Amino acid sequence: MDSSAAAEKAAMAAMTEEERPVTYSGGDAPPPTQLYGDYAVIQSTTPAAGSGRTFVRVDALRMEAADEEGMVWVRGRVHTLRSVGRNIFLVLRQATATVQAVLAEGGDISRAFVKWAAKELPVETIVDIRARLAPAEVKSCSQGDVELSVARLYVVSRAAPTLPFSLEDAARGEPTGPDDVLPRVGRDTRLDGRVLDLRVPPHQAILRVQAGVSGLFREFLTAAGFVEIHSPKLIGGASEGGADVFTLDYFGRPACLAQSPQLYKQMAICGDMERVFEVGPVFRAENSQTHRHLCEFTGLDLELQITEHYSEVLDCLDGLFVSIFDGINARHSRELEVIRAKSPFEPFVYSPAGKNLRLEYPQAVAMLREAGVEQGDFDDLSTEVERKLGELVKVRYGTDFFILTRFPSAVRPFYTMPEAEDERYSNSFDIFMRGEEIVSGAQRVHDVEMLARRAEAKGIDVNSLSSYLDAFRYGTPPHGGAGIGLERVVMLFLAAGNVRECSLFPRDPKRLSP
């Protein structure tokens, strides 16, 4: 238990300056006579129920937070430190909240204490502070109407004296004008020091939004009767064929990493699970160094039985995305504010209430040609053309979000259901945000003979698909589904510019660490 202030004072008075050691060891709780220094490494030596100290979070620091002695315990990082005469001004940071703390020589605060603090507290050091809470006006801190008058200060974990980059520099957005020559930190440097970079509030806020999107995805689908699955990432054959696959040795047999849970979620449908979703890693050995490609990303996948028409899948996705967008705006307003303060962006426009725009492929081709873009009827859309289409749609329909249906069969995988009337088109779709594709989906071929025929037509060795094809031999419900790239959704909602900002530890052909 914390001793009373009076007992502390008495003990202090009985000691000379020299008796007060700068560091000590032998447990987490310093003797009350020791007002500053380094803790021993915190090793759970307090009673399991704790030392009895109650820590107040920085974002909860207001006058009412003080105990009966007018004091608080706070743990936080030294965000900045400034010596002014015999005073030290600290900004203490915990998560994204900041508060000013003042260590002033005089009374119990010795010159040695102040000197020690000036020398031994590199920024990012984690400290425990016992302080008197006082009203103040500190505009530069999140806790603007209080400050801490430091009585005791201990180092929990000391930062190295030099950081790879300063958080302040890393937090700067685009230059505000030609006179703004303040230093910035390049993305690669930031990602090399990702643990520091994550402490920059707008950067961590992006990942908190990312977590929100995963959660909203699952909530919506669970409420709609979907069951979560965890499909294997280690598989015997390439999941969708093609070259962009990581291979490995599996107890003497060749194996590869799943490029999507596609075949497995379909097999779950064949197993009468009816509606399934998965949130999990997806691996692509694609040697592309673009703003939107990762070699490992988080797939939000879903698959469902349909009764008659793949519009049932589209309706589900439309509702899902509206729920996600509404949810980000409602639950993450604070994160959005923090992100905007660094990198302002246009709010994402979608139709919150009703049905979002659905365009057919031939309509899109016509719109593009009208705008002078050369686009073949049955060719895939390049990234550049997709972006142009997004602009045209924004002008004509006023939305950043739309569904493009009826893709040419030639540009879709073998398991995509062709249109009955015109096999050159397929019952498939992509979904776009700000002119970039974030979802690919379709009705799937559920008829085993049609499936084998179409795999063959695409030049895929049907033998390599045997366990997949077998799944379709015992009565298969018509079904469809889609795969969503989580990091892309976050990137485009926030107009973050690069998918690496939206991945905790991104992986691309050049980056495998940290």
Add this chain to the structure above:
Amino acid sequence: MDSSAAAEKAAMAAMTEEERPVTYSGGDAPPPTQLYGDYAVIQSTTPAAGSGRTFVRVDALRMEAADEEGMVWVRGRVHTLRSVGRNIFLVLRQATATVQAVLAEGGDISRAFVKWAAKELPVETIVDIRARLAPAEVKSCSQGDVELSVARLYVVSRAAPTLPFSLEDAARGEPTGPDDVLPRVGRDTRLDGRVLDLRVPPHQAILRVQAGVSGLFREFLTAAGFVEIHSPKLIGGASEGGADVFTLDYFGRPACLAQSPQLYKQMAICGDMERVFEVGPVFRAENSQTHRHLCEFTGLDLELQITEHYSEVLDCLDGLFVSIFDGINARHSRELEVIRAKSPFEPFVYSPAGKNLRLEYPQAVAMLREAGVEQGDFDDLSTEVERKLGELVKVRYGTDFFILTRFPSAVRPFYTMPEAEDERYSNSFDIFMRGEEIVSGAQRVHDVEMLARRAEAKGIDVNSLSSYLDAFRYGTPPHGGAGIGLERVVMLFLAAGNVRECSLFPRDPKRLSP
């Protein structure tokens, strides 16, 4: 839109038997005059809004479900089919619900229709039925007080005439006695045909409970302020050292698959994310063919800052598991019933309200020795000894769930915090269900020098850990966490006996497909 019954009758009356083709093509909706046959492959040729038919789910079939003509549309699988004279008795199954349907010659139902149905409907075939709903008593079906009087019947997707095994055989539990010589299906055969096996209600129910556990895990932690992360599975070095790691080529560099998100969730803590969790695949190239090992399983991981003592982690986990167990019992009573009907099991005993049992390692060793088990003070517990300990605990404390703390440092990874008073022990723990370990966790070493020292002492090349160690150089909060094996939790709660039953598509050294 569906034509009226009167129009159908008139059209039928105008046709001869020969005019009624057995199959047809050209769209999803058969002409009203055609009472039976194969659909063309359902290819979304109805209007996007659907054909106007309203399908009633089998589990919703009661007299009130009929339309104004007393009829319903139902889609389901032929579960069983029996010809009796000029009648055919079908059991139709949708998910786990079943209903009897009768096709009786006479009136509009021609002999050709009945003959076709007898010949063309292998079990597991998916059919659409238009039927009159009639009261009945059918004890063997889940819908026991109605039956379907079939008026029209179409094949949506036909099953192969022979299945690899019968669902009925696969659904049988342990023999009920020496006279029970009914056939069973071995696990390997079932897993080879997993899509069929998943249609067996108790088998699918296990995976629905699994999905429930993931959901409960996330709900509890999200409410407790945790943020979901997705850490990379492709990493530059072995995540925890050791040999049990899958390796691969990453654009010309050696890489491996993460054996746990351990190092990354700690790095997220270093990045001030404060409390994080992850649900994701974990890869172990362990050549063990036991009832509880998988080469790929789903890890439920969490990591949190602690203030003073790793009991903060234990308290969190205790609350988490109680919430998961309570949640399974509350939300999945139907699944539990279905599972129990096949494989009865003792209810899982834990302390729903209060704190669950915490034992210290030396106490466990003493209990074991008292029971005549040889166990070294600082040796790891074998699977067999763990089980014995579980039995002793059950007898003495009446619980299937307990936390064992203070594991010897020698049997824990290098990043485990040793005890300050006695380095031979550590601030670590395992959690047990029915005598099997399902969780491993600890306070972690947050001091970079101690961390490097301990890695070296365990013979780990410190250079291979550089990006991990770097994360600890800039001030690190004390923290701890744990990793939970999802499939094991499900297996032990349900006493399912083998972890493969609790994985959608299990992976072990011998199994890489389907």
